[in-house]
Amino acid sequence: MVLEAMISTTIVGASGYGGGELARILDSHPEFDVVQVLSNTFAGKPFAAAFNGMYGTSTGDLICAPTSDEPAGDLIFLAQESGYAMKVATEYLAAGKRIIDLSADFRLTSPDIYRTYYKSEPAPTSLMEHAVYGMPELFRSKVKDARLIANPGCYVTASTLAIKPLLDADLLIGCGIIIDAKSGISGAGRSRNDAIYKYSEANESLRVYGVGGVHRHTPEIEQNLGVRVLFTPHLVPMTRGILATCYLPAMDGVTLHAAYESLAAAYANEPFVTVRPVGEYPSTKDVAGTNRVHIGLGFAQASSTLIAVAAIDNLIKGAAGQAIQNANIMYGLPETLGLAHGGIWP
Numbered sequence: 001m002v003l004e005a006m007i008s009t010t011i012v013g014a015s016g017y018g019g020g021e022l023a024r025i026l027d028s029h030p031e032f033d034v035v036q037v038l039s040n041t042f043a044g045k046p047f048a049a050a051f052n053g054m055y056g057t058s059t060g061d062l063i064c065a066p067t068s069d070e071p072a073g074d075l076i077f078l079a080q081e082s083g084y085a086m087k088v089a090t091e092y093l094a095a096g097k098r099i100i101d102l103s104a105d106f107r108l109t110s111p112d113i114y115r116t117y118y119k120s121e122p123a124p125t126s127l128m129e130h131a132v133y134g135m136p137e138l139f140r141s142k143v144k145d146a147r148l149i150a151n152p153g154c155y156v157t158a159s160t161l162a163i164k165p166l167l168d169a170d171l172l173i174g175c176g177i178i179i180d181a182k183s184g185i186s187g188a189g190r191s192r193n194d195a196i197y198k199y200s201e202a203n204e205s206l207r208v209y210g211v212g213g214v215h216r217h218t219p220e221i222e223q224n225l226g227v228r229v230l231f232t233p234h235l236v237p238m239t240r241g242i243l244a245t246c247y248l249p250a251m252d253g254v255t256l257h258a259a260y261e262s263l264a265a266a267y268a269n270e271p272f273v274t275v276r277p278v279g280e281y282p283s284t285k286d287v288a289g290t291n292r293v294h295i296g297l298g299f300a301q302a303s304s305t306l307i308a309v310a311a312i313d314n315l316i317k318g319a320a321g322q323a324i325q326n327a328n329i330m331y332g333l334p335e336t337l338g339l340a341h342g343g344i345w346p
Contacts, residue, residue: 006033007331010073012080014064015039015050017190018102019079021320023047027059029338032327036072039064071097075331077323078102081189086123089148093130098330099148100323106131106150107220117216134326136335137161137270138224143329151326154318155181155217155233158244160224161273161293162310165266166248167225171259172306173249174227181244182206182234184284187314196235207235241284242314248306256299259306263297271336272317272325282311289313289344291321 009026013019014037026032042050042064054060067080076092078085078101085101092099105123108114114122123131132146133139135157143149152160159179166172188197195201209215210233218231250259260278267273273293276282282294290313298307312318321339328335 007031007075008033008035008073009075009077010034010036010038010071011077012038012067012071013078013084013102014047015042015190016079017186017315018319019077020051020054020190021315022077022079022323023051023054023059025316025320025324025338027054027057029324031331031333031337032075032324034059034062034073036069037062037064038067038069038071040066074098075100075327077327079320082118083120086127089123089127089130093127093147098146100134100151100326100330101149102151102319102323104150104153104216104220106148107133107152107223109223110219113219117214117219134322135160135224136322136325136329137267137273138164140329143326144332146326146330149323149326149330151319151323153217153220154187154242154312154314155179155183155215155231155244156220156224157318157322158242158293158310158312159217159221159229159231159246162244162246162295162308163225163248165263166259166306166308167227168266169259169262171251171254171262173251176249177225177227177229178247179221179229179231179244180234180247181231181242182236183242183314184236184238184240186240187242187318188235202235202237205237209233209235238284240313240315241288242310242312242318243282243284244310246308246310248308250299250304250306252304254304254306256297256306259299260297263295263308267295272339281309284311284313285343285345287311287313287317287343289316290342291317291325291339292343293317 048055048060082103085105134149281296
């Protein structure tokens with residue numbers, strides 16, 4: 001169903017990387033009309049001052065307002081740091097708005113786990129009752145009727161989609177899962193000023209962080225899979241992209257062919273997930289600038305370990321693109337609307 005009138009949309013936190021990608025994609029979306037961009041950093045300036053590539057576009061001409069302003073759109077994308085959305089969501093929902101939150105405020109169902117990993121108080125139960133976890137490949141039917149969407153984390157999206165069908169098919173032991181994931185520097189966000197994110201520090205280097213399962217995406221991955229995992233992220237000197245290599249101890253008798261067929265069948269009708277032919281493994285370049293996930297599957301016979309490799313663009317399928325995919329579903333639009341383009345090459 002395509003609506004007759006365009007859906008008015010506000011982006012809060014528009015000058016961050018996630019907000020910028022939302023604005024860029026939505027600017028040419030046939031059904032969503034960005035009517036307002038909120039940014040404290042660029043308040044009073046045209047949005048194109050935040051992202052020069054938006055000069056000459058309708059969204060680029062919008063004047064940024066501070067985040068304290070009342071959102072004008074019917075659909076609100078919240079692209080702020082964690083802790084912001086839970087402060088404003090009740091008011092927005094009461095005003096009849098629909099919300100898609102790109103932070104972690106509504107992702108974790110356990111208040112205690114949220115406190116442990118985010119060192120702050122979780123969203124109140126009254127809000128969590130409205131929240132739907134927005135990974136369409138897993139929860140499409142719930143997304144359709146939602147008014148508050150918790151957009152998944154970027155590492156979480158790549159890892160979950162690589163592993164979940166294999167677990168569901170009882171092909172994995174369910175313990176001993178190791179996720180070795182690497183992300184471009186944009187994953188840290190635009191406002192981070194830590195020395196390690198400067199070009200001179202990050203270039204010609206590879207850095208591990210969040211060692212020992214302490215990264216905030218660990219409990220989100222475990223919540224999706226229903227099993228414990230050992231997740232270790234790394235920072236690589238590229239702008240965007242995530243490559244997650246997942247080591248998955250297999251049940252006795254499992255073959256690469258059986259596992260591949262199970263994975264391919266699970267995603268046969270998914271518009272944004274491609275299971276690559278046996279022997280092919282994706283690179284981040286393959287999905288750059290897209291809302292797509294590419295997954296390759298291998299098998300280490302000696303250790304009976306399946307190896308699933310997933311590549312995504314962390315700013316699109318890992319953030320803004322998945323948010324728009326969720327918005328399309330919420331409003332009964334074709335799921336691929338505004339997102340169907342292929343990758344940029346070279």
